[in-house]
Amino acid sequence: MLGELEYFILSSAARLGDDAYGAAIGQDLQATTGRKCSLGALYTTLERLERKGLIRTWMGDPSPERGGRAKKMVRITVKGVREARAFYEAMVNVSAGAVWATGGVGR
Amino acid sequence: MNRIVAALSKLLEPEERECACGDLEEWRLGGVAAAANILGLVIRRQLAEWSRWGPWAALWGVAGLTGCFLSGLFLRVEGEISLQIRTYLHYGVAYQPGGVNFAQIAAHTVTGVIVIALWSWACGFVLASLSGRAFWITSLLFYLMLRDSFLIRAFMSGTIVLKQEPVVLLHRLLPLDPFVMACLFMLAIGVRASRKDALRQNTSLYLAAFGFALIVLLVWMESWFAAGFAQWSGEQYFATPFLYRLLPWLAGAWPIFSIPLIQNRRQTARGATS
Numbered sequence: 381m382l383g384e385l386e387y388f389i390l391s392s393a394a395r396l397g398d399d400a401y402g403a404a405i406g407q408d409l410q411a412t413t414g415r416k417c418s419l420g421a422l423y424t425t426l427e428r429l430e431r432k433g434l435i436r437t438w439m440g441d442p443s444p445e446r447g448g449r450a451k452k453m454v455r456i457t458v459k460g461v462r463e464a465r466a467f468y469e470a471m472v473n474v475s476a477g478a479v480w481a482t483g484g485v486g487r
Numbered sequence: 488m489n490r491i492v493a494a495l496s497k498l499l500e501p502e503e504r505e506c507a508c509g510d511l512e513e514w515r516l517g518g519v520a521a522a523a524n525i526l527g528l529v530i531r532r533q534l535a536e537w538s539r540w541g542p543w544a545a546l547w548g549v550a551g552l553t554g555c556f557l558s559g560l561f562l563r564v565e566g567e568i569s570l571q572i573r574t575y576l577h578y579g580v581a582y583q584p585g586g587v588n589f590a591q592i593a594a595h596t597v598t599g600v601i602v603i604a605l606w607s608w609a610c611g612f613v614l615a616s617l618s619g620r621a622f623w624i625t626s627l628l629f630y631l632m633l634r635d636s637f638l639i640r641a642f643m644s645g646t647i648v649l650k651q652e653p654v655v656l657l658h659r660l661l662p663l664d665p666f667v668m669a670c671l672f673m674l675a676i677g678v679r680a681s682r683k684d685a686l687r688q689n690t691s692l693y694l695a696a697f698g699f700a701l702i703v704l705l706v707w708m709e710s711w712f713a714a715g716f717a718q719w720s721g722e723q724y725f726a727t728p729f730l731y732r733l734l735p736w737l738a739g740a741w742p743i744f745s746i747p748l749i750q751n752r753r754q755t756a757r758g759a760t761s
Binding site for chain 2: 402403406407418419420421423424439442443445446447449450451452
């Protein structure tokens with residue numbers, strides 16, 4: 381089963397598509413979750429995901445806004461999509477009936 | 488990109504350094520925030536190395552066990568050379584302890600120097616092969632062990648009291664004498680040989696066999712001094728049997744014998760990927 385940050389990164393990479401790379405994923409995570417993702421957490425999780433075969437990475441083209449430095453491009457694999465779907469379905473199933481899922485305010 | 492970030496990023500692999508620094512620039516992070524991010528990545532990478540067995544084998548096996556043995560031999564040989572030089576400068580004759588002649592001492596010293604050179608080279612090779620990104624920690628600890636394990640033993644036995652001899656520690660830590668520099672040079676060549684991966688399997692086997700022969704020869708030569716002590720003490724000193732003296736040295740010299748295995752593993756990995 382995926383970890384929380386692993387799922388977030390896979391979701392972000394899937395959403396960004398061809399524009400998925402390190403810095404973009406970090407910015408997308410902050411925009412969608414409201415939490416800052418440090419460089420250390422981001423890169424170690426990317427390495428872990430690649431080791432599990434859930435993503436593929438390669439060195440992209442440099443760009444001026446990066447000081448002429450290349451970026452680490454990310455693409456989710458078929459196995460990654462399968463694992464992310466399994467995690468999403470598990471989250472939906474385990475949350476069924478929970479007060480935050482039904483829109484209630486709880487006691 | 489500030490200097491601290493640039494310096495810290497040198498601890499990363501080149502590709503990752505480029506990506507990480509580029510990301511920091513794109514996030515418009517500077518100063519403390521950038522340094523904290525890079526430091527966090529460096530620390531995570533270092534900690535991740537220690538989840539493998541390699542750095543632990545390098546730490547305990549090379550820096551710990553082998554460093555201890557090499558430290559003892561290093562001190563012995565360094566002491567023999569300095570004693571000969573001082574005796575000759577003061578008295579104009581060679582130093583000859585009872586029962587051992589100058590030719591035997593010279594042969595033992597020369598063999599010891601060659602063993603130290605080969606051993607240092609092998610330690611550099613194995614440290615570089617096993618440590619990965621943790622190389623800077625394991626090599627630093629190896630150096631401290633090589634230089635100072637006698638000091639650690641002396642402190643623990645009460646022979647040296649730290650607050651009375653603070654200068655001793657500083658002097659021993661710095662690579663000031665030619666012998667230490669020669670050791671570090673051989674260590675560096677071993678590291679380079681591992682990184683270049685140019686050592687052939689046959690060569691590594693010959694080196695291991697040569698190392699084995701040298702250590703057996705060195706331990707056998709120790710019996711000359713044991714015989715000398717026995718004679719000098721009026722047969723009150725009894726030497727440890729040869730095999731009991733040899734086995735710990737062979738255990739301590741495991742880096743020399745592990746090089747063929749490391750090269751074999753590399754060849755197998757190369758064959759699997761090609």
